[in-house]
Amino acid sequence: MPHRTGFRRVFAPLLASLLVAFGTGVQAGEVEVLHYWTSGGEAKSLAELKGMMAQRGHGWKDFAVVGGGGQNAMDVLKARVLAGNPPAAANIKGPAIQEWAALNALTSLDAMASFDRWDEVLPKVVADQMKHKGRYVAVPVNVHRVNWLWANAEVLRQAGVNEAPRNFDEFFKAADKVRAAGLIALAHGGQDWQDFTTFESVVLGVGGAKFYDAALVKLDAQALGGDTMRRSLETFRRLRGYVDAASPGRDWNASTDLVIKGKAGFQFMGDWAKGEFLAAGQQPGKDFRCFPAPGTAEAFTYNVDSFAMFQLKAWEAQKAQGYLAYLLMGQDFQERFNLRKGSIPVRQNVSMDKFDECAKVSAQDFGKTAKAGTLVPSVAHGMALAPGQQALMRRLVSDFWNNPQMSVNDAQKQLLALAAGPQKSPQ
Numbered sequence: 001m002p003h004r005t006g007f008r009r010v011f012a013p014l015l016a017s018l019l020v021a022f023g024t025g026v027q028a029g030e031v032e033v034l035h036y037w038t039s040g041g042e043a044k045s046l047a048e049l050k051g052m053m054a055q056r057g058h059g060w061k062d063f064a065v066v067g068g069g070g071q072n073a074m075d076v077l078k079a080r081v082l083a084g085n086p087p088a089a090a091n092i093k094g095p096a097i098q099e100w101a102a103l104n105a106l107t108s109l110d111a112m113a114s115f116d117r118w119d120e121v122l123p124k125v126v127a128d129q130m131k132h133k134g135r136y137v138a139v140p141v142n143v144h145r146v147n148w149l150w151a152n153a154e155v156l157r158q159a160g161v162n163e164a165p166r167n168f169d170e171f172f173k174a175a176d177k178v179r180a181a182g183l184i185a186l187a188h189g190g191q192d193w194q195d196f197t198t199f200e201s202v203v204l205g206v207g208g209a210k211f212y213d214a215a216l217v218k219l220d221a222q223a224l225g226g227d228t229m230r231r232s233l234e235t236f237r238r239l240r241g242y243v244d245a246a247s248p249g250r251d252w253n254a255s256t257d258l259v260i261k262g263k264a265g266f267q268f269m270g271d272w273a274k275g276e277f278l279a280a281g282q283q284p285g286k287d288f289r290c291f292p293a294p295g296t297a298e299a300f301t302y303n304v305d306s307f308a309m310f311q312l313k314a315w316e317a318q319k320a321q322g323y324l325a326y327l328l329m330g331q332d333f334q335e336r337f338n339l340r341k342g343s344i345p346v347r348q349n350v351s352m353d354k355f356d357e358c359a360k361v362s363a364q365d366f367g368k369t370a371k372a373g374t375l376v377p378s379v380a381h382g383m384a385l386a387p388g389q390q391a392l393m394r395r396l397v398s399d400f401w402n403n404p405q406m407s408v409n410d411a412q413k414q415l416l417a418l419a420a421g422p423q424k425s426p427q
Contacts, residue, residue, distance in 0.1 A: 030320055033324075045338075053324065092306070097132065097137060097306065109309060126143070130306060140329075143343055147292055151265055152260070152289075153288055154262055159181040174265075184244045185265050187244075187258040187263075196379075208299070209299040240401060260276065260280050260282060270381070271342045274342030298369070335351070
């Protein structure tokens with residue numbers, strides 16, 4: 001165990017929290033946590049954390065905000081911070097962490113990070129996003145792979161789909177077979193973030209990781225205005241014809257439930273969907289299948305859930321906040337949480353022995369693509385663009401999905417205008 005004199009001097013609240021962890025009886029506090037994990041699988045995952053906090057006597061004030069994708073939660077968070085009443089922690093990620101840190105709203109976690117050697121156990125691409133000007137201000141809890149295609153195994157058997165679709169031509173053939181069997185080919189919830197999630201997998205599958213990075217991360221004008229983006233938009237629009245009439249406004253987990261119950265064949269969604277399958281008692285390989293989205297087997301779009309820690313005034317709240325940070329990065333929580341959530345641990349020294357085949361593939365591909373240069377951030381899930389610009393692109397992609405009168409040329413022109421314009425915050 002490292003020497004703790006400097007740790008006590010620099011960040012006493014975290015030291016007090018660690019003393020609670022080691023059973024010294026320091027008085028417990030309470031954490032208020034803003035999150036948007038409200039589906040069945042997500043709620044079970046969060047229950048693991050609540051239980052671990054309760055074991056040390058810490059209270060938990062749940063500040064859940066319904067709405068997958070997190071934009072509703074961010075609106076609530078903004079109002080709370082502006083009112084001078086921030087929660088202890090909030091589920092935010094990517095460039096949004098940097099924006100909050102730049103406002104001096106977040107507390108430093110460097111003492112905790114040094115004590116627990118975060119730099120040694122976190123992938124650098126993740127650690128860098130948790131830091132502001134080299135100092136930790138947020139705690140990562142997992143790595144989600146976004147470019148997954150989920151399928152009901154029995155539906156595929158009934159429809160005569162025997163192999164994973166390796167590209168979008170093969171996917172459309174498989175979708176035609178599912179539809180011919182009288183079932184929904186593609187389960188999709190018509191919300192803008194779900195539209196964007198599907199779109200980025202299409203762009204990755206059609207154009208590859210290098211094109212994805214140029215078009216959606218760097219917003220390169222040549223990429224956005226070229227033939228590959230045209231083919232991506234055409235493919236994306238074609239998918240629209242395979243969803244059911246009840247799709248608009250449907251929550252993502254309700255769409256996953258259609259696949260679980262054998263009413264639909266496929267769903268494009270990140271691996272949080274696996275948490276719903278597992279919560280329903282289904283087994284990967286037997287009841288459901290996980291495939292990389294067509295054309296994306298050699299790439300990985302990552303989404304890292306993380307908790308930014310806000311500056312608090314109350315001593316008891318600071319102590320509980322420190323212990324929360326300690327728990328979130330612990331091997332025990334990382335294993336238990338991710339087994340429920342569908343994601344993989346962000347710590348690189350957590351054993352994958354207890355994880356299912358989908359998670360093991362995800363962990364292997366995360367490492368492989370990091371070395372190959374085909375590991376890319378999820379634009380749809382706030383890992384690449386500034387929040388304002390991401391919101392504008394999300395809105396544009398959803399407009400294109402829902403408005404058949406918008407031509408591919410019009411969509412490309414608007415993408416180019418967005419890339420060329422200032423990074424405005426959404427209204």
